[in-house]
Amino acid sequence: MPRHKKPKLAVWKFTSCDGCQLSILDCEEELLAIASRLEIAYFLEASKRTMRGPYDISIVEGSVSTPEEIKRIQDIRSNSRIIVTVGACAASGGIQALKNFRDKNDFLSLVYATPSYICTLDTALPISRYVPVNFALQGCPINKGQLLNLICALLEGRTPNIPTYSVCVECKLKGNICILVSKNAPCLGPVTQAGCGAICPTYNRACYGCFGPKETPNATALASELKTCGFSNADIARVFRTFNPTREEFYQIGRQYERSKKSD
Numbered sequence: 618m619p620r621h622k623k624p625k626l627a628v629w630k631f632t633s634c635d636g637c638q639l640s641i642l643d644c645e646e647e648l649l650a651i652a653s654r655l656e657i658a659y660f661l662e663a664s665k666r667t668m669r670g671p672y673d674i675s676i677v678e679g680s681v682s683t684p685e686e687i688k689r690i691q692d693i694r695s696n697s698r699i700i701v702t703v704g705a706c707a708a709s710g711g712i713q714a715l716k717n718f719r720d721k722n723d724f725l726s727l728v729y730a731t732p733s734y735i736c737t738l739d740t741a742l743p744i745s746r747y748v749p750v751n752f753a754l755q756g757c758p759i760n761k762g763q764l765l766n767l768i769c770a771l772l773e774g775r776t777p778n779i780p781t782y783s784v785c786v787e788c789k790l791k792g793n794i795c796i797l798v799s800k801n802a803p804c805l806g807p808v809t810q811a812g813c814g815a816i817c818p819t820y821n822r823a824c825y826g827c828f829g830p831k832e833t834p835n836a837t838a839l840a841s842e843l844k845t846c847g848f849s850n851a852d853i854a855r856v857f858r859t860f861n862p863t864r865e866e867f868y869q870i871g872r873q874y875e876r877s878k879k880s881d
Contacts, residue, residue, distance in 0.1 A: 702744045781831060
């Protein structure tokens with residue numbers, strides 16, 4: 618980063634629930650320390666004051682789901698030195714990408730009282746499908762510790778130290794009993810990147826992979842194990858499509874079991 622002035626940070630929202638932006642605000646005391654090293658130039662969730670670009674770092678939340686958002690992310694890319702996407706929506710489309718596998722009008726009629734007012738693309742896709750991205754921080758929402766690690770790494774010009782191992786490691790460190798084995802819950806922990814602290818398995822809930830695929834996941838083997846445990850093809854397709862449906866490792870399994878669900 619330039620030493621003669623503070624780097625300019627911008628935070629942008631696309632189609633999302635705002636949860637990852639709230640995770641930034643949840644940094645609280647740490648955020649004040651960060652603000653002393655950065656010029657927060659654009660962050661509507663936190664401030665009315667905005668500054669024009671170019672920006673050194675742009676943090677982008679949400680998926681590209683409308684025609685207007687395509688033009689906007691291209692403008693942000695041309696005005697930003699580094700783009701970091703945060704959250705499952707920005708990394709893989711998120712929950713709204715469920716419409717990618719159905720007629721979008723079916724969802725519009727269920728969600729909106731007057732669907733005719735809605736202008737949306739047929740798909741909700743990750744930011745990287747439209748512009749180059751320098752780094753993607755996963756999660757739904759993101760882990761604030763990982764976010765602070767990332768921002769500090771960018772300021773210091775080093776590689777962020779984000780774990781690439783699975784949620785199973787966090788689960789074992791907490792002393793949890795495997796919920797797939799003990800409760801027959803559809804746990805994606807073995808193929809999901811750590812960061813959530815295994816919060817769902819800790820409270821006896823299934824893991825739906827909201828932190829996205831870990832490094833070199835064996836999703837095929839896990840899907841076969843779920844089948845052995847009695848889950849239907851439709852169930853397996855659904856669990857892989859919940860939070861990160863467009864990530865290649867999960868997309869292929871979802872498509873394979875979706876095609877096979879007639880044999881359930």
